[in-house]
Amino acid sequence: MRVPWRSFNADLEYGEHHGTVFYVTAAAFAGYGAELDQLSEIVGGIHQEKRVADLRSYEVIGFIEREIVASPWLTPAHAAELGQPRRPM
Helix, strand or coil, rough: EEEEEEEEECCCCEEEEEECCCCCCHHHHHHHHHHHHHHHHHHHCCCCCCCHHHHHCCCCHHHHHHHHEEEEEEEEHHHHHHHCCCCCC
16 A cells, blocks of 8 residues: 655655555564564674575565565665666556
């Protein structure tokens, strides 16, 4: 679901922004939360040395790749940061 909101943008001016909300079951949410907590210990440092390929045993990594990185809702800048081509909506 796309959600509009008004907030400061990068230039510290008010503007309208959009975000995407991805829904999961309560069980998946709890599992992803626990995994993210574990991952914060593994890749939370500034000089982390893990690659995504090293973390694919975590279900939350699969969710991020399938639902967020592959999403057409990424902004062009975010897609470029992730090395993804911009997908049409």
